[in-house]
Each structure stands twice: as structure tokens, then as C-alpha cells.
Amino acid sequence: MQNDGARHHHRADRVKKKSGVAARDLHTMVEGVRGEVRFNAPLRDFTSFRIGGPADVLVFPADVEDLCRLVRQARAAKVPIFVIGGTNLLVRDKGIRGVVVSLSKLNAIKDEPHGVVYAEGGVGMPTLMRHAISRSLGGLEWAAGIPGTVAGCVVMNAGTRLGEMKEAVKAVRLVDPTGRIVDCPASAIEFSYRRARLPRGIVVGVWLQLNPAAREKIESVVKEYLRYRKDTQPLTLPSAGCVFKNPGREAAGRLIETVGLKGARVGDAQVSEKHGNFVVNLGRASAADVIALIKKVGRTVEEKTGVTLELELKIVGQP
């Protein structure tokens, strides 16, 4: 019987044929990593769209130190790293070469004085929201129903019509490309619409400044907003949230509806009947289906309204 190391090596060898990264390098790169390591891991299992080809290696670092080691080893082996939360992503059908990192094991939340909460990067926004409510801390109500990680929400400056991430962020902890931990105050981060200009690296923790508030009041705002989402968004089907940014004051969803594309399909990818800016996966949609549909939407909106839509969704992986 093979031991674990040998089994990993065998799987890695199979990866080599399709990958631009040599199997030997992939193997060396994850040596000594204490977290979970999966070779040739289908990313459809880790995206809210339920779409996406394999990662050469998918790593779930055990803690920040483990991630630092991985970053250093990947750099030495010249293997690219991509971090995935998975809720604003379309991973292409051929998957992602190199190493994909999920921070799902970095999931601790710590209370600090004066309403400050430190959340590790892999904490899900819904979990963070429940934590804030349990401590009667307000300031995140706007994020009710956003499924991403706290790190992904900083990187995207996630937001709704009620508020956005930049309002709560006090500072961010990153692992830089050399594998060192760097703390960065919010004042050094340039936030804009669905974007944050951060130092290069992987966000591993976020300090949030929240405010004491009556628990019932926070809960009622959250409840109301979740109901609004349920009424207006296709939450029972896999999606990646809004596909396009809203152009200026205009809502992208309304424009898409106006040009008659609600319900339009390519394969199993469909412009939601409920919300024009959501594309849903009806079952077996491929990334190619979604991309073809998105192109059709962009083209039609431009032809009929003169507005050029810009993607909010991140399309990643090997073309």
C-alpha cells in the first residue's frame, strides 16, 4: 500500500500532463504544509456557481504560519497562487493552474476593546454577522445575505444600497508575496466601487470597527434585508451574485430587463427570471455557457441602450 506522500506524488504526476506547472514543483511546494492538500481538485465543489474545472492543487492552510510557508515555497518553485472564496467567481472549464488556496480553516473571530472585532480571512460574512449580533454590535447590517469570506469582501469592497465594506474596515492583515505578515491600516487602502487597492498579498485577517446597538434593532434590519433579497434574487439556484457593476445610477439588472433578456439561455446558463443581473446555473451549465451568455447580454445592452456594462464577476482560470 502506498503511503500518503506517495499517493500525492502519483496524483501530482497525472496532473503534469495538463498543467503548465511541473508535477515535481507542485509536490515540492506543498511539502511540510500542515493543512489539507488536494491534487486535481474540481473547483465546482468550491464555488457558489457550482461551475469550474480543477485546480492543480487546492490547499487549505492550517493557520497563518502554514500559509506563510506555502507562499514562500510557491515563490521558490515559481508556482502561481490564487485565493478563492468562491462567491463572485466564474472558474473556467479548464480550471486553474498552480495552487489555489482556500482560507476556510482560518475562521477565528476575536473581540477587542471598544467595539473592534478581528476576523480571520476565511470567516464567512454570515458567521461574522451572527457574531456581531450576539455581541449587540451594529455596522454590518448592510451585508446581510452576502455569502463571501470577510477577506473576499474587503478585496471586492462588497456592498449593497445600505452600505459597503470600507465603512467598517479598520485595518487588514496580509501575507505578502515573500511570505511575511504585514498589517495595513484602512487609511492606506484606496476603496472604490467593488474594488480595494491593497498591498500585494493574501488577506488573512480584518479588524472591523463596529458600534454598540440594540440587538433587536440590528436583527430587525437584517431580517428585513434578507426578506428583500429573497423576494428579489434567485437564491435557490447556484449563482455568483451580480454579474455586472451598476453603470452610474442606473441598475444593470433593470437595463438587462429593459432589453428583454430576462430568462435568456445558453445551455444551462440563464439570465434569472427574477433578477436581470443574476446568471443562474440550471444544473449543468459550463463556464463557456456562462461566458457566451454574458457576452450576448453585454452586446445587446450596448446595441439597444448605448451603455457599456462592466463585469463585477471575476472570470478566472485557463482560457
Ligand SMILES: Cc1cc2nc3c(=O)[nH]c(=O)nc-3n(C[C@H](O)[C@H](O)[C@H](O)COP(=O)(O)OP(=O)(O)OC[C@H]3O[C@@H](n4cnc5c(N)ncnc54)[C@H](O)[C@@H]3O)c2cc1C
Ligand atoms: C447570492 C449572492 C448574493 C451576493 N450579493 C452580493 C451583494 O449584495 N454585494 C456584493 O458586493 N457582493 C455580493 N455577492 C458577491 C460576493 O459574495 C462578494 O463579491 C464577495 O465579496 C466575494 O467574496 P469571496 O470570499 O467569495 O471572494 P471570491 O469571489 O472568491 O474572490 C473575489 C476576488 O477576491 C480575491 N480574494 C478572495 N479572497 C482573498 C484573500 N484572502 N486575499 C486576497 N485576495 C482574495 C479573489 O482572488 C478574487 O480576485 C453575492 C454573491 C452571491 C452568490
